[in-house]
Amino acid sequence: MEIRxxxxxxxxxxTRRAILDRLREGDLNAGDLAAGFDIGKASISHHLNLLxxxxxxxxxxxxxxxxxxxxxxxxxxxxxxxxxxxxxxxPPTPPKGSEKSGRNGPLG
Amino acid sequence: MEIRxxxxxxxxxxTRRAILDRLREGDLNAGDLAAGFDIGKASISHHLNLLxxxxxxxxxxxxxxxxxxxxxxxxxxxxxxxxxxxxxxxPPTPPKGSEKSGRNGPLG
DNA sequence: TTGATATTTTGAAAATTTTCAAAATATCAT
DNA sequence: ATGATATTTTGAAAATTTTCAAAATATCAA
Numbered sequence: 001m002e003i004r005x006x007x008x009x010x011x012x013x014x015t016r017r018a019i020l021d022r023l024r025e026g027d028l029n030a031g032d033l034a035a036g037f038d039i040g041k042a043s044i045s046h047h048l049n050l051l052x053x054x055x056x057x058x059x060x061x062x063x064x065x066x067x068x069x070x071x072x073x074x075x076x077x078x079x080x081x082x083x084x085x086x087x088x089x090x091p092p093t094p095p096k097g098s099e100k101s102g103r104n105g106p107l108g
Numbered sequence: 109m110e111i112r113x114x115x116x117x118x119x120x121x122x123t124r125r126a127i128l129d130r131l132r133e134g135d136l137n138a139g140d141l142a143a144g145f146d147i148g149k150a151s152i153s154h155h156l157n158l159l160x161x162x163x164x165x166x167x168x169x170x171x172x173x174x175x176x177x178x179x180x181x182x183x184x185x186x187x188x189x190x191x192x193x194x195x196x197x198x199p200p201t202p203p204k205g206s207e208k209s210g211r212n213g214p215l216g
Numbered sequence: 217t218t219g220a221t222a223t224t225t226t227g228a229a230a231a232t233t234t235t236c237a238a239a240a241t242a243t244c245a246t
Numbered sequence: 247a248t249g250a251t252a253t254t255t256t257g258a259a260a261a262t263t264t265t266c267a268a269a270a271t272a273t274c275a276a
Binding site: 029030031034041042043044045046049063064067 | 253254255256
Binding site: 150 | 221222223224225226
């Protein structure tokens with residue numbers, strides 16, 4: 001699967017977004033991460049694996065524990081794709097003959 | 109399903125991203141949109157419905173045709189969530205006692 | 217109303233995802 | 247080596263997604 005789909009797929013799940021939100025406050029090991037959720041450790045492990053595939057987190061071993069960290073390069077790429085979209089609703093253009101004018105970038 | 113998951117789920121599929129990319133160049137009706145892809149019109153219709161649920165596109169009827177348009181408010185919200193993440197890899201913090209310092213926002 | 221065109225909905229199959237419990241692996245302490 | 251702790255992998259069930267073909271719906275033109 002291509003990286004861009006992987007990234008958005010990873011972000012499409014609330015559990016995985018919650019994991020990312022918690023990692024923003026600092027690195028965490030798998031057990032502590034899992035402790036915050038209702039689902040089992042095995043499931044969290046799968047989610048972490050998906051986040052790893054997407055390149056959104058990295059893990060390093062520290063003794064018995066796996067410490068998970070945000071890896072933020074990938075966020076920027078997702079961001080950049082999103083920033084290609086105009087912020088204002090497209091003005092009602094006639095559907096086939098499209099006269100292009102200056103288009104707005106996001107956020108302004 | 110909550111809107112944020114819907115948005116990222118919508119963006120997670122290459123066909124749907126391609127639809128959005130094509131709509132950036134101008135509004136299109138369902139048939140012309142479908143013409144660009146290998147899959148059937150019914151499938152495109154499902155994808156469009158998902159994009160509509162996510163609030164990423166709007167449709168208006170023009171005679172027999174449904175004209176699809178980007179609806180970009182939602183992109184901004186996705187963007188804003190992504191912008192909460194730091195750009196630099198988190199410096200190796202000791203996992204439990206986290207001393208917070210000034211954190212970077214994205215892109216700078 | 218009838219026929220043609222445009223699009224969506226339905227029903228069903230194939231593929232994927234999420235989850236759990238149990239088993240397997242890795243590291244540490246003795 | 248043995249036992250304890252931390253995490254991942256496996257096997258399997260339930261839920262969801264993607265797709266297609268066929269049927270249904272909506273609009274237009276005569």
